Amino acid sequence: MFRFIHSSDLHLGKRFGSFSGDLPGRLREARHGVIGRLAQHARDHGADTILLAGDTFDTETPAPDIRRQALAAMRDHAPIRWVILPGNHDSLQATQLWSTLKAEAPANVVLASEPAAIHLSAGAVLLPAPCTTRRPGRDMSAWMDGAATPEGALRIGLAHGAIRDFSEEGASSDVIAPDRAARAGLDYLALGDWHGPLAVDPRTRYSGAPEPDRFKHQRPGEALLVSIAGRSALPEVTSLATASFDWQMRELHLLDSDDPLQALDALLPESRQRRQTLLRLVVTGRSRLPSRTAMLEAVALAAPDFAFIELDDAGLAMDCEAGDLDLIDRAGALREAAEALLAEAGDDGLSAGEREIARAALARLFSYAQAVAS
Amino acid sequence: MKISALRLFNVKRFAGRGVAIEGIGDGVNVLCAANEFGKSTSFEALHALFFQPYSGKSGPVRNLRPYSGGNPLVEADIAHGEERFRITKQYYGGGFARVTDLASGRLVAQADEAENFISALIKGGPAGPAGLLWVRQGVTGIEKRSNAEEDGEKQVRASLLESVQGEVEAMTGGRRMAEIMQTVAGELDKLVTKRGPKAGGRYAAAIEVRDRLAAEEAQISADVGLLREALDKRATALKRLAELDGADERQQRQDAVASAQVAFEAAQAQGERLKTAEAEFKLARERRDGAGRALEAFRTALQKDADLAARRREAERRRGEAVGRRGEAAEASARAQAAADLADAQELETRELLARLDAALRAREAAERLAESRQRLSEAEAKRAALEEAEAQLALVGIQPGAIEELQALEIELSGLRAVAEAARPSVAVAYSVEAGGEIVMDGVPLADGQERSYDGQAQLVVMGIGVISLRSNKTPSGDRRLEQAEERRRALLDAMGVETLAAARARQVRAQQIDAEMRELRGSLSSLAPAGLARLREEVAAQALAGAELSEPEGDAAQLRAALSAAERQRLDARQALREAEPDRRRAEDAIVAAETALATLRTEQAHVEAQLGPEEQRAARERALCEDFADRSREAENADARAAELRAAAIDLVSAEAALKRARSVQSSVEQQIVALREAVAGLNAGIRARSDEAVEESWRETAEALSAAELRVAAFDKEIAVLQRLAVSLDRARSEARELYLKPVMAELSPLLGLLFDDASVTFDERTLLPQTISRNGQEEEVERLSGGMREQLSVLTRLAFARLLARGGRPAPVILDDALVYSDDDRIERMFDALHRQSRDQQIIVFSCRQRAFQKLGGNTLAMVDWRP
DSSP states (O other): OEEEEEEOOOOBTOOOTTSOTTHHHHHHHHHHHHHHHHHHHHHHHTOOEEEEOSOSBSSSSOOHHHHHHHHHHHHHTTTSEEEEOOOSTTOTTOHHHHHHHHHHOOTTEEEOOSSSOEEEETTEEEEEEOOSSSSOOSOGGGGGGGOOOOTTOEEEEEEESOSSSOOTTSOOSOOOOTTHHHHTTOSEEEEESOSSOEEEETTEEEOOOSSOOSSSOOSOOEEEEEEEOSTTSOOEEEEEEOOSSEEEEEEEEEOTTSOHHHHHHHHSOOHHHHTTEEEEEEEEEEEEHHHHHHHHHHHHHHGGGSSEEEEEEEEEEEEOOHHHHHHHOSSHHHHHHHHHHHHHHTOTTSOHHHHHHHHHHHHHHHHHHHHHHO | OEEEEEEEEEETTEEEEEEEEOOOOSEEEEEEOOTTSSHHHHHHHHHHHHHSOTTOOSHHHHHHSOTTOOOOEEEEEEEETTEEEEEEEEOSTTOEEEEEETTTOOEEEEHHHHHHHHHHHHHTBTTBOOOOEEEBTTBOSOSOOOHHHHHHHHHHHHHHHHHHHHHHHTOOOHHHHHHHHHHHHHHHHHHEETTEEOTTSHHHHHHHHHHHHHHHHHHHHHHHHHHHHHHHHHHHHHHHHHHHHSHHHHHHHHHHHHHHHHHHHHHHHHHHHHHHHHHHHHHHHHHHHHHHHHHHHHHHHHHHHHHHHHHHHHHHHHHHHHHHHHHHHHHHHHHHHHHHHHHHHHHHHHHHHHHHHHHHHHHHHHHHHHHHHHHHHHHHHHHHHHHHHHHHHHHHHOOOHHHHHHHHHHHHHHHHHHHHHHHTSOEEEBOOOTTOOSOEEETTEEEOBTOEEEOSSEEEEEETTTEEEEEEOOSOOSOTHHHHHHHHHHHHHHHHHTOSSHHHHHHHHHHHHTTTHHHHHHHHHHHHHOTTOHHHHHHHHHHHHHHGGGOOOOOSOHHHHHHHHHHHHHHHHHHHHHHHHHHHHHHHHHHHHHHHHHHHHHHHHHHHHHHHHHOOGGGHHHHHHHHHHHHHHHHHHHHHHHHHHHHHHHHOOOHHHHHHHHHHHHHHHHHHHHHHHHHHHHHHHHHHHHHHHHHTTHHHHHHHHHHHHHHHHHHHHHHHHHHHHHHHHHHHHHHHHHHHHHHHHHHHHHHHHHHHHHHSSSEEEEEOTTTOSEEEEEETTEEEEGGGSOHHHHHHHHHHHHHHHHHHHHHTTOOOOEEEESTTSSOOHHHHHHHHHHHHHHTTTOEEEEEESOHHHHHTTOSEEOOEEEOOO
16 A cells, blocks of 8 residues: 655745735745645655645745745655655756755655656655656656556656646647556556646546635645555545635626625625635626625625635626616706716627726716715 | 895994894885995895804804994894795804794794704705895906805805706706715826826826836846746756767767877878879889980980991092092193293283384384474474464363363273273183094083183083083283273363363363364364474474484384284283183182081091990990890889879878868867867856846746736726726716706796896807806807906896896796895996896896995886884894
8 A cells, every 4th residue: 555645736935916915925825834734634644755746836946935945844744755846837947946956855855857767665666757848848748658667566657737728827739648647557647737636537636736826726725645555456535625725716696686795695705714715706697786886885895804805797787777777866967977877888889898887987876876865 | 035024133333233124025125225324234144144154153254243242133034935934043142043933933943953944945955945146246256256255155156056957957966966076076086187197196006006017027027038048048058068078979079089180190101102102103204214315315326327427428529529629620720821821922022023113113104204294393383373372262261172182092092901901801712632522512602622712700611421611710800900090090181171071071172162263274284284283293303303313124014913912912811811710620629628628527526426425336236225125124113113103192091181180070179178168157157147046036026026017907907997987977977967057057048138138239148067157248249258348247247147047946936036235336327227127027026135325326226115224133
């Protein structure tokens, strides 16, 4: 029985410049914390090896503190062994990084920087496929097919890249053969690059990022605990929670009749989770002016609870009835202005931008009219 | 709303007392009083009642207070619809506000509620707007005033007009509209100004952040680019270095140099051998050529030897011939000499005989001639006398008569001499032997036996059976001296006569002939008598006389002797000629001998030389064979050497190529070494830059900045949208309000135009959209700014506008009083009357209260005259 933890895409040092305040720092710190959480899982589950399938560092030139602190943390978790594979973000082209890592790596950190077999234990051999450049342009795992390993030893592949055209970096030609495990007689192929966990086949998996860094994947970060009983036995894989921040994208679909506040309330996570939650709220459907105004206010009210909240209401169509305009004014110049804006918002002869501006102007007029009335 | 009474107590000049204006009714009410009567005080009190809160202590309130102090109290009765109220306000001490229902005496409201009630009356409350339309003394609402005052007034007016507007449209919203617009403007103002983003505003800050981030991003991006470039360069350099510096590569380069070196040395050695072989070949060739030349020389010498022998034989033969010829010539010469000597002797003998004969003959003749001469002498002397006379004449023109004759004689002598010379020419004579077969032909003419024939220069003798004998006379005849002398004399004679020739002399003589015609006869006689002259004749006579004494007898025949002499002379000349001819032959023969000897000697020398070359005759064949063999040997050697050299040439390695290859191999090695050094330096240089940039974590910064930049861009875009939304809203509201105002102003204009018609012909007014005040007036097609109008006209316009508004309000069932406080101070009488007309015209269902100090002028106004009465609360 060989047991190890499979993770990837730690992206240590990622700075999250799109956020403001102390959130980038917290997110960055959370990435560093993954090392400790992975090590804890390894200890808890009796695994002595952690395979990091590429993109351990976010850039080819991580700041010295990022690099040194990561290595120090790994060393502290000895005797757990860390295997670091160069990914596309920290490819071997970053010669400075890898030469420094070679010089600084503690004994329990193995750099899989050569496509050569690494003996993990008496009965398990690791076949790594390091990324030589940012875009190698070929399947780096091809060499595994012909790699010789001792009779009866487990063959474990370690590679970074897309198997289909769903790469994190967009379209790419250098895909890893999806059936590499079968072709190369691998007992398990640990893949990195895709930030969400994905089982390609029973022997081929993406672990996903242990700490998410975007709203794209609708799952919390996790790592995989892999146990292989022996040659020809299917690996036994268990998911381990590793994330400290929850990146959620929630869609709120409103219908005319829905009470937006109620729907929102049902959608938002519990208060105690909110501090560690980054939420993107995508509101779609249709709503009347008062509901919309109420919902916006509710979101604004809830925002401080969260690490980050983003509201995307571009998909929310506006329903407007005479009664809604009455709330602005029953007649007169204000009513005229409101009618004109409403007509413009629905005028197909205008550009989408102009319609959106008119729509927003009407919503604004509504909220101002309410404020004046109150 | 209508005002029915106004009361005030302790206001301004009414310290401690009060006045009341009661009975204000519908239509025009006029309070006409002198100045300082309290009109303006009443007006101000009424204004304060409606517009100043009771608790206020603002300027207008302070103005109400008398100098002595106290608490001003103002009270007005108003009718609002069917209801009638009393509004009372006291300022300062015990200040209050109170509204009571006049009908029931019920307190409707007090304090703040009362204030709210009042402002509802003015601004329009739950029961709809009412309002007061004020025109104060000299204040037309058009002039510039202090800002604060203006703003206050404007606010009041705006409020009033908005009530009007609301009334017209029967819709509320004006105030909300204004507030919303104010909010929108406020929001916009926080973000942008007319010139762009508001400095210090959030929008400007967002733009600034975005621009800063964009600049930073570009900077860091460039840094990242540099870093990546450096990394790539270093990777390339290291790869190249590994390639170049690899042991295999190094060994290969060294091997290349070594093998090129070996090749080069081999080529060099080969070259040396070739050079040697070439030298050997050259030597052999020279030796072969030498042998060939020796053989050739030997053979040439042999040939020459043979030639020389032949030529020597020829020369010897020629010498023999020449010797023979010399002998012959000597013999012929001797013979000729003998013949000449003989001829000389014969001639001499003959000549002596002839001389003697001549002498005898002459003596005889002399005797005869003496007798005759003496005869002639006597005759001649006679003649001579005559002649001398003639001669004297002749001497003048003629020449010496004898000279010509002398000359002639000389000519003759010359001919003679020449004949003699002719006789001295060489001649030839042949004595044929008996057995001679034929005659010798001389110059084509057969030469008879013994015939002597002379010739000039040369002659040819054709001897049958022998050949042609050439005769040459190379010697000029001697004895020509006389001829020369004769010629000399002749020349002298010609010179003496002064003529060139004999003919010339004769010509001269002819010329003289005429002169001495008679003399000729005389001379003829004389010459016949004394041919040689008289003196001569005398001498002759004397001489003849002497000579006659030794007279001897002549012996022999003179003609015979002469012929003999002539023959002897000819013989002698011939002999001389023959002798002269023989001599050249002899000399030529000797010359020929000398030439033959010389040629022979030369040939002998040459032959000796050739023989020296050839060696002894008996060894010559052997020597030639030896030379032949030597030449053959040398030729073979040369061929062998050539073959060896050719072989080497064919096998030669190109030394230049080998050297070039060696040089190239060495330069490759050295350039690679240099490249290695350069690459190491480059890598070292790159290392420093990469380390620095890596330590700065530029890529992380770059990503961070890029993300921040996109966030900032989103923020700016959000602001852009916000601004667009606000602007859009502002535009919509503005447009809606403008449209509404137009809608609202229409009735005002409708009301105003008949009023304007009262005062002005064909006039119309436009209103400022914001202030709703008259802006321009158009008269007779000309538009004028209201501000530029005269004061009177402005106040009239102001009043009319109020009247129009009031009328509008009244028509809507909400009448509002129009209060005019000395509002027509600038207007002339005519206009005032027209204004009065207008006021009355408008006063139906309308309350107009006019305060004026112009009592007389306003008497014509008519209407309800008001009076001020004392009042105490």
